[in-house]
Amino acid sequence: QVQLQESGPGLVKPSGTLSLTCAVSGGYITSINWWSWVRQPPGRGLEWIGEIYQTGTTNYNPSLMSRVTMSVDKSKNQFSLKLTSVTAADTAVYYCARNVEPAFQFDHWGQGALVTVSS
Amino acid sequence: QSVLTQPPSVSGAPGQRVTISCTGSRSNIGAGYDVHWYQQFPGTAPKLLIYGNNNRPSGVPDRFSGSKSGTSASLAITGLQAEDEADYYCQSFDGRLRIFGTGTKVTVL
Numbered sequence: 087q088v089q090l091q092e093s094g095p096g097l098v099k100p101s102g103t104l105s106l107t108c109a110v111s112g113g114y115i116t117s118i119n120w121w122s123w124v125r126q127p128p129g130r131g132l133e134w135i136g137e138i139y140q141t142g143t144t145n146y147n148p149s150l151m152s153r154v155t156m157s158v159d160k161s162k163n164q165f166s167l168k169l170t171s172v173t174a175a176d177t178a179v180y181y182c183a184r185n186v187e188p189a190f191q192f193d194h195w196g197q198g199a200l201v202t203v204s205s
Numbered sequence: 206q207s208v209l210t211q212p213p214s215v216s217g218a219p220g221q222r223v224t225i226s227c228t229g230s231r232s233n234i235g236a237g238y239d240v241h242w243y244q245q246f247p248g249t250a251p252k253l254l255i256y257g258n259n260n261r262p263s264g265v266p267d268r269f270s271g272s273k274s275g276t277s278a279s280l281a282i283t284g285l286q287a288e289d290e291a292d293y294y295c296q297s298f299d300g301r302l303r304i305f306g307t308g309t310k311v312t313v314l
Contacts, residue, residue, distance in 0.1 A: 132251065193253050195252070
């Protein structure tokens with residue numbers, strides 16, 4: 087059973103960079119799947135941030151594209167998210183998830199990591 | 206940003222049937238992209254409930270079913286149970302990005 091676990095600082099200062107890592111266990115990040123980040127502001131709905139394939143190919147939400155970078159570390163079986171120039175609007179629970187072909191549904195999710203942007 | 210529109214809330218008594226609509230457009234659901242549904246309890250991660258419009262992952266009760274027609278999709282819960290009280294989200298693709306519905310809170314009366 088594939089498991090995903092987010093890790094990273096829970097507090098980031100405004101204008102700083104949010105950095106999160108998602109460790110994958112029970113499966114290989116080199117399998118034929120895409121790996122995504124999804125966020126959920128407190129009390130609100132879900133927003134897809136972007137996805138990455140094992141080759142490093144990425145697709146980003148156009149609304150966040152200028153601030154987002156995703157990467158994959160095959161040796162550690164994990165993938166990462168960086169979001170620059172953060173503001174209070176970026177405060178959210180950040181989930182990593184696996185999306186599987188061919189329909190690309192998110193079939194496995196991490197437990198989520200709350201990141202608060204505040205000085 | 207493209208979104209899928211859902212009713213904010215639906216409610217029903219135990220044993221009843223409730224449906225949640227997910228209204229999109231010609232650029233997403235209407236373009237033929239699959240619709241998936243997720244169930245989320247407070248403080249927990251979403252869980253895949255329906256994938257590919259009408260398929261249930263292993264372990265999901267058959268009282269949950271999905272359908273799709275034109276630019277919309279629906280999730281039906283038949284034989285509503287107290288444990289079904291949660292938030293539900295639809296999800297699809299819009300050519301460049303994966304999009305979620307606005308979310309629906311299901312209340313069991």
